[in-house]
Amino acid sequence: MPIVSSREFLKRPLDYLIVGGGTAGLCLAARLSEDRDTIVGVLEAGEYNPNVSDIDVPGFIGRAVANSAYDWRFLSEDQPHVNGRKMQLPQGKGLGGSSQVNEILFELMHTEIMPSKDEYDAIEELGNKGWNWHSLLEATTRVRDHHILSIRLLRNSFFAEPGFPCCATQPALNKNPICAKLFDALENLRVPRNSEPGGGFTVGSAFVYNTVDPRTATRSSAATGYYAPNAKRANFMVLTGAQATKRRAIGVEFMKDGSSLWAAVTKDVILSAGTSNPCELCILSGIGNPKILERHGVKTLVDLPGVGENLRKCQKDHVMAFTVAEIDASLETVDVLLDVAEAERHAELYKEQKGLLSTLQAPAYVFVPASKLGDAQAWRDTANVQCDAYLASIDNPQLRAGLTRQYEIQKRWFCDENHAQGEVSFYNGHFPVLTIQPKPGKRYMTLNASILHPFSRGSVHIRSSNPLEPPAIDPQYFSNSVDLELLIHTVKLALKLYETEPLTALVKKDGLVFPTKDDLEGDGLKAFVKDTCSTVYHPLGTAAMMLRELGGVVDNTLRVYGTDNLRVVRRH
Template sequence: MRGFLTTSTLLSGAAALTVRCNNGSSNGYDYIVVGGGTSGLAVANRLSEDPAVSVLIIEAGGSVFDNVNVTNPNGYGLAFGTDIDFAFQTTNQTFGGNSVQTMRAAKALGGTSTINGLAYTRAEASQIDAWEQLGNEGWNWNSLFPYYLKSEHFQTPEPARQVAGRLEYEADVHGEDGPLLTGWTYGQTNGTMPAVLNSTFQNLGLPWNEDVNGGNMVGFSVFPRTVDQANAVREDAARAYYYPYQNRTNLKVLLNTSAQKLTWKNTAALPTADGVQIVSADGSSSVVKANKEVILSAGALVSPLLLELSGVGSTNILKQHGIKTVVDLPTVGENLQDQMNNGLSFDMKNMSIDGTLTTVAYPSVAHVFDNAEEVAAQIKAALPAYAAKVASVNGNVTHASNLLEFFQLQWSLIFESQIPVAEVLVNAGSGSWSSEYWGLLPFARGSVHIGGNSTSRAVINPNYFMLDWDLLEQVEIAKYIRKLYSTAPFSTYTGTETRPGTDVVAADADDVAGWESYIKGNYRSNFHPVGTAAMMPREKGGVVDSSLKVYGTANVRVVDASVLPFQVCGHLVSTLYAVAERAAELIAQSS
């Protein structure tokens, strides 16, 4: 049953520290979750289902329950640049047009699920299977799939709406009883354009995919979103996992409160966190105590910083900032992976669109490249050089031999398993079409590290376009989209290309230099950072083990996008909910 927001349970600042736990003690909490976002709220919710334990959530932002920049399901981008947007800045991107990029993440209860694009698309099954191939026993598609279902409450469209909007789905791949509402809003557009686009993509060799959430993503589809259909609002992590359960006496949240670092027991043989140092909105500093575990869920750009500020990371980096090493773990903050987003635009003709169009195309390398086999051989031959370059750039923190193993696995997913290499959207505006797109599986690896004594001073370097494949992929997808707009029957409704335009990139398909210049000059982050506390064997560069516990510690875990060793083809949010659901079970079982 959905609950209502009350200020009495949204604690702010040091005054909250004396709130009594369910067992009548004011001496701390069993679990402290740092980050009240997508993953953190899911973990906290599930742990607090046990009335015998107490859970505290520390969140840097506030409640956005009534923030119209958040609640509007068609308001993507409205919150960008506002006070709930961290708007992290990268270093100058040496390989990426010498530009500084903005990476969006939300400072709010609900985390980045409050400002994302609401797309509910999971991953290719073989991608999740690859986690186990890297040495993470028990992490594969079959083991994770039940947790996708556990998190989801799929809102079945009425038959008439299903036909009108071509809202097709496979019932057995969706959950019915989870906290997270997914589905389609009532403002979904009619079936004219999905049918047109489906015919067009089929003419390009891309099949219809009834449901991209069943582990096979290649094809054209109409995807569901994280929406509350009845109330026509965004469904974020707070609405799903916190507000309906906020009256639990063993679940508390500190809003507008920043975690500074973990504190450690002095007597433990293995480093054991016993609390978190925090700063409240009024600037006061204090420590909240953890009796069992500290769980970092602050996101791929912040969780590694908190580890470093707490003395877990590369001794060389820690020394630069006067931080005593607790665990020498040099790969903390390494393995950063993000995608690069570009777009094309065209005039619209013979058509007007009313409503929301949630169509997506996931082509494989064979659909995008005319010479896929030749490209496969070319990239395979380049993998040792790729591994050596990444190792050199990151100071050999991750050895080239380990990187080569990862890259060979990634190559196999792309060229042998033929998983999607791109996401292509077709959006309708006032008299125009636009297609955002991104290559799903760049080989570049970057890093995020502390640049001072707080998480606000981060040094973020994704190394966009570091390796040849990353730019080649982006160029070929752009050419594929240009072909889409000139293919019937969609071409009946498309006019002049306005971005980049043939005056910028020649219509000649061989104008690779023109595409490269346009792409490097006009890309942005796709806001999908992963991998900075990767779940892998320690000797291969991992930061957490298969129970998501940080190597060298007794009771610190990371549960967020940091732990994903690779990018996934779908949008991150669905997989993060699933990982958090499984993590909560692992944590509860270990207690």
């Protein structure tokens, strides 16, 4: 049914209560409510935001970030290895979660750049029987076959009717002359094109699909794909503006309009509120490390030291640094929108689902192994020493055992030519970097440099027993110095591309504007990276699916250890 009031939400007994109406939560709610005898409730702390241009228009990606109506606007703790900076850590707020504020990249196996086959198989290697490349490939194939009679191919797009939860389009920019020259320049640096980036091998350059509905040229999100088509189901209830505060054995306490309420369930409570909020809810409910619980006056009900630990940046979430160059003024980039007349012209084109506003402006991605960036063996040796020192500092044997197993897998991959460690992504214009602004009349391109498998680990914990206080998020960026070295050398690869044929033919003489020449002197590049780096905003690991003896929080059925009816799910 449509979004309901508190009274309506609490009037009927719930079989399942899902905390968080983001991608995973709404997907699960839609699937569970297919059974008409099953009553599903979703608690969402944000609101439903249909028909908001800053969310819906593809060319406006990024505008909803840092807007408190759509973003929790989390900040990290001071990061000692990033010059003490507090890093911005956006997380979607509202029905659709981060799928209403992210970069609209489509993530279904065989259609978009996904982690490698080995990375999926590593999930099973960490004790999760049945979670591997082949099983997940089969699951995504079933999803496609179930929801659509067949995926309809239309102008390099596919969508479904009725009810397929996601629409996807290959951006028109795949014919962009900058992309073509970028890929050619990469081949001149012996980085090949990858013709099937979703096929289990990620190294190389490729275009991506984006979650844009080609019929309307608007964002396809969890709200448009999973909630809107199913909103009339009588057994699918959503309560917005409701923030969960504590889990009980038979339900969840929550705040709505200043009142404290609670909803009972007959089956499962499912936490699906990103990486930070489920950890807070577990800890406030007495599930976690007894030392942390005691510090905040919370009685320990389940001793589970892995809750909130193991925060990391991995494939699809990584520290990144920006490089920007001025290019030939005849090229059409988003910079033309700074001109009032051009902005008006593209607004008119958008009414016909055309122009710069109708498509993703970041269509091309490049993944490279460590050997393409520098001395992979030397970096791995340094990482070994620092990983061993970090492991020795962990006093909990479960956490130490789990992280040891993860590091063993990472180190095994590090010098493997088939495993990417660095990423360069292309943006068609001057990326919105706060420290430097584009100049009217000029055209730019941006190459963003990132690392994929950092050795650094962090944590998410509560600051106090107040459930409404933001969490203490401490990613510990660059605590392993190899992460910083990898990012610096990935930036160097991006800078080298500007000077490599045939891409260099598009770059203006002395066209590099960010970093500046001064930033490239001596150790300037290291300082530049620390001063300007950001994150790609997809943290994971704080409720790890691993064996309990390895510091895991949930088992391979996603049930929290030591509980009967509590599960944690989140978007990959």
